[in-house]
Amino acid sequence: MKLVIYQTSDLHGYVYPTNYVTEQPLGILKIGSYMKKDELNYDASLKIDCGDLVQGSALTHYLYKHDMQTNPIIEGLENINYDAYVLGNHEFNYGLDYLNKSYSPVSDKIINANIDGLTLNTKPYKIFEFDGFKIGCIGFTTSFVPNWERPCNIEGLTFNDPVKTYEKYEKELKENCDFIIVCYHGGFEKSIEDNTTPTEALTKENQGSELLEKFDSIDMILSGHQHRSFITKIDNRICSQPLHNGQNFTKIVIDTETKDISYELVDVKDIDVEIDEKLQSIFDDTEAKLQVYLDQEIGHFDRDIVVNDIFDVRLNGHPIVNFLHEVQLEVAKADLSALSLFDSTIGFKKNVSIRDVLINYPYPNTLKILKVKGENIKKAIEKAATYFVLEDGKVTVNIDFLVPKVQHYNYDTFGGLTYEIDLTKDFGNRVVSMKRNGEDLDLEKYYSVVMNNYRASNTSIYPSYEGAEVIGEINIDVSEIIIDYIQEKKNVKTIDNSNYKIKY
Template sequence: MKLVIYQTSDLHGFVYPTNYVTEQSLGILKIGTYILKDEKNYDAALKIDCGDLVQGSALTHYLSKQKLDTNPITELMEDIGYDAYILGNHEFNYGLDYLNTAYKDISNKIINANIKGLAFDSKPYRIFDINGFKVGCIGFTTSFIPNWEQEKNIEGLEFLNPVEVYGKYEQELKEKSDIIVVCYHGGFEKSIDGNNTPTEKLTKENQASELLETYDSIDIVLSGHQHRSFITRINGVICTQPMHNGQNFSKIVIDTETKESSYELVNVSLLKDEINKELEKRFIETNKELQKYLDKEIGHFKNDIILDNIFTARLKGHQFINFLHDVQLDVSNADFSALSLFDTAIGFKKNVSIRDVLINYPYPNTLKVLKIKGSKVKEAIEKSVTYFVLENNEVKINNEFLVPKVQNYNYDTFAGLTYEIDLNRDFGDRVISMKKDGKEIDLNKDYTIVLNNYRASNTAIYPAYENAEVVKEINMDMSELIIDYFQRNKEVDVPSESSYIIKY
């Protein structure tokens, strides 16, 4: 018997093949169309989604504002015939009510071994009996969620260590299964070349490598969360992780008699079939209403502030970056602002719609204001500018921000001060000056800094913020804050001067 396993992860609510500005090769409808046709080539199929499904696009933002009894995205996945779901960390971003609405009708398909306290029943593992061949699937979600998520969005929940929890169920899975599949919304914290060399700080955010080091009973790891793109064997175990937004997905074919297997990542850009009309039906009316909502004009810039080159913008500054800082400083009244420029950002034309805001800021980040010493501001800036390295007098991105996954979002710019950087100097000693209102910043003085909740909480990346006092929490999504800013300032004139100079 030939069994095919299809795995998606980090779809982030991308249903149509578009980012709502241009057509793109991605999305659930393209993937679903392929799966429904391709599965007919095999004796049986398993379809598994590994999380971050109902958050992250203009569509999911729109849906989060509606009073829905069910979520059309999970309904679409059911139309495709998914067998199992894992919760991702971003499933919690819109709050527990939204999560419960999205998953309550399919809670019997959620595999969840390490989150305690959910409002619906879920199983730690499921045994799929396929004509006598038994596939044991156990589900985990990264236990690092409390380090990022707002408390109100995870109230009453406990996130257990996946490595410890697997040990609790290992013997049962071995006894009941012909193969064991770990379905994990988390990634690999060590190299995937079999050498298990750490590739990030071992914070327990990603524990797939630790699972494989600890147990020899696992046959397949279906992972997610890191937005990487690979499928390989690690010491004999098939390990895979698709790209985000449905740019590709995993396909594993197993001969249940010989236990031989083949695998691939299916590239959505190569799928040429027209979208299945039956699948699309569920979204036709929703998409029409979404387009009206996205096209609503909310304000104006004095001039276009288009991002032509994101790398150059990060290096030299840009009006778009200045605008985001202005919004953060305006709402927080903090001394300083820190933020990253997302890879999805494209900038704004003069006339601004809700669509423009959500394309440029698709994540439901909220803001926190921290109290830190001037010395910690310098430490944060020094950490940020390790992003750039000089090679033959040419500025390039430090490989540590590119491997094993692209982490451009870990480069921050700062405002509310002016600062000067010299890339010819060693890491940790690149800041030449930091001034506020023309005066050098006192390294021993307390200041306030506004930054998004992810950066404020994930101090493994920016230890300068560790144990900092939280002065204020602004519990409104950044996209909503931008929209509100336009409603209060109908025509916005953004200064063109950057707050920083980087010499090289």
């Protein structure tokens, strides 16, 4: 028989083919409509989602804020007849009550081998049988979650090492299955070409390569988390990871008799399918209410501050950068501010709606205030300065921020001071000036620095923050802070001049 396996991951609540500004080729409606039609070409199907499903879009923000009785995103995937779910790290962003409420209808379909303490009725693995051919699917979530998540959102939970956990279950999987699939909300820490060359710091955030190295019993890894786009064979085993927001998905066909396997990533832009009416009907009412909510006008800028070229904004500054620093500094009453621009940043028209804020800041980050020594602030700016490199006299992005995973969000700008970077100098010596209130930043003095909770916690990227004392927390989503700021000001004056200069 021919069995088709579909895998999605990092859908982040993108249902309709839009980012709520322009139409885009992505989303659950197109993917689900394709699956429901395409699976009729095969004898059986298996559908798996590998996490980061119920957070990350304007829709998910709305659902969280409006306490829906059931989560239509889960309801939609059930309409598509998904067989298994893995929890992603972003599933915990809205707290355990929201997670439990969202996933309780599919509690028995969640495969979770390495998170202890969940009240959901999860199972470490599930075995699916197709005419005597048994496929075992074991589920893992990156054990790095406690490094990012607010403690109150994961209280009572333990995130165990996936590699050590697989070892615990390997024997029974081998004895009871013909084919073993690791369904992992995590990625690969080494090159997918040779599985030997590290492509990132080996922090255990991503352990796909380590799983392959240690266990020859694994036949396939369906991964996520890194927002990469690949399907390939590593050590003759199929490994896949779809892009985020439902831009593509995995399709694998197994002939259970001959053991022949074909595989591909299906790009949504290439799908020509009529949207399934029953699937769409699940979302129509919520979508209509969402549009009204998003269009609520909350205030005004004194002019448009639209982003036309985000690379240029990162390099040369922009009023949107000044505005975001202004918000963080005022709400935190901090000396300095650190922040990154997300790829979704489009800036603001003069009249501002909730939609505009959520597009520019789609993530449920909160703010932390750290006590940081001046010399470590300089190290942080030096780290940010490695984002740019000179190639033939032209400024471009350092390959380390692009491969194996695009990480533009790890380039920070800094507010509350003026600083100058010289790209002609070596890494670590590029910061040539840092001034606060007209005087050189004191490298021996401690300053309060406000930044989002991800940056404050993920010190593997900015190690100069490691061990810094947390002297304040603002446990309100940054998007809500921005909305409140604009609503209170009503009319926001833009600041044109950038506080940093990058020479090259």
